[in-house]
Amino acid sequence: MSAYRSSSSLVQIRPMRLLPGLILSSIIGLLAYRRRSLTKSGVAGAVTTGTTIFGLGGWSWGLSLIYFFVSSTLLSHFREKEKAHIAADKFSKDSQRDIGQVVANGGLAAFFAALSGFTRSKALSRILLTGFTGAMATATADTWATELGVLNAQQPRLLTTGKPVAPGTSGGITLSGSIASMLGAFTLGLCFWILQGLRKSLAALPLIALLSGLLGSLSDSLLGATVQAMYFCTTCQCETERRVHSCGNRTNHLSGLLWCNNDVVNFFATLVGSFTAIVLHLGLGALSRKAKSTAFEP
Numbered sequence: 001m002s003a004y005r006s007s008s009s010l011v012q013i014r015p016m017r018l019l020p021g022l023i024l025s026s027i028i029g030l031l032a033y034r035r036r037s038l039t040k041s042g043v044a045g046a047v048t049t050g051t052t053i054f055g056l057g058g059w060s061w062g063l064s065l066i067y068f069f070v071s072s073t074l075l076s077h078f079r080e081k082e083k084a085h086i087a088a089d090k091f092s093k094d095s096q097r098d099i100g101q102v103v104a105n106g107g108l109a110a111f112f113a114a115l116s117g118f119t120r121s122k123a124l125s126r127i128l129l130t131g132f133t134g135a136m137a138t139a140t141a142d143t144w145a146t147e148l149g150v151l152n153a154q155q156p157r158l159l160t161t162g163k164p165v166a167p168g169t170s171g172g173i174t175l176s177g178s179i180a181s182m183l184g185a186f187t188l189g190l191c192f193w194i195l196q197g198l199r200k201s202l203a204a205l206p207l208i209a210l211l212s213g214l215l216g217s218l219s220d221s222l223l224g225a226t227v228q229a230m231y232f233c234t235t236c237q238c239e240t241e242r243r244v245h246s247c248g249n250r251t252n253h254l255s256g257l258l259w260c261n262n263d264v265v266n267f268f269a270t271l272v273g274s275f276t277a278i279v280l281h282l283g284l285g286a287l288s289r290k291a292k293s294t295a296f297e298p
Helices: 007-034 040-057 059-077 080-087 099-114 122-149 174-197 205-226 262-295
Strands: 232-235 238-240 252-255
Touching: 007 059, 040 059, 040 099, 040 262, 059 099, 059 122, 059 174, 099 122, 099 262, 122 174, 122 205, 122 262, 174 205, 205 262
Parallel strands: none
Antiparallel strands: 232 238, 232 252
8 A cells, every 4th residue: 555545544544554563573573582683572672663663654664674673683693703702891782682772773763653654644644754764774874883883993983082992882983884874774765765666756765864874873973972871890991881791790880871871872863863864855855846946937
């Protein structure tokens, strides 16, 4: 069914997708749990998020969520032991995603899908679709950058000062991570556009995804370098995002806001990405209308 059918069909038929969305999300969640990609709480979050996006957004929305999840999962397991050796003690959590990580990355996208399922406006539907794209592009960009950037041969540099930092440090960026970020965002937008039937009216979706995802990912690094809570392990003499270090020692608060962990940073990054995507969508629409009106002027 088209994402832009009449309001009555939207309200009556889209909720009927909730059941197949629940079944598919449950299967994927359980498979991911067996592969140790999700914790038990992560499965619950993935099922809730996936059911909402499939059921109220539609199959193209749901399949783009699967693209994000599958690609991110594959990258998280890519050279996993090497990444664990390099920077596992830096990250607040391991490669198994819990409900906090699932909601931080997909919660806003599920919100846009839920609103889209009941909207009566074609214009609002496109805004919600674009906001969803920005949120998912940011989540993909940030995840790809993290998973591949940590393997960069050269030391990352802090976004705010340019100072070299240890791999895995919040706010640190690398060339390979930045390239991975752009590829992740662009391919998410391209995938969603293809799933939308390569509509001419949505041809800017890959570009919007690229720009909004990149900006969202950079905002993640900025927040990570400035306000995310960081701790110090006196036993290992190193910084970490963990309240309890991998060595078992309870860490001391070093910098940032106590309530602002990596999940909070990820959520605000997707918020920046979705807002950027919507602004770009509205701006391109205004330029298109102006160009058409100019073309018809005598």
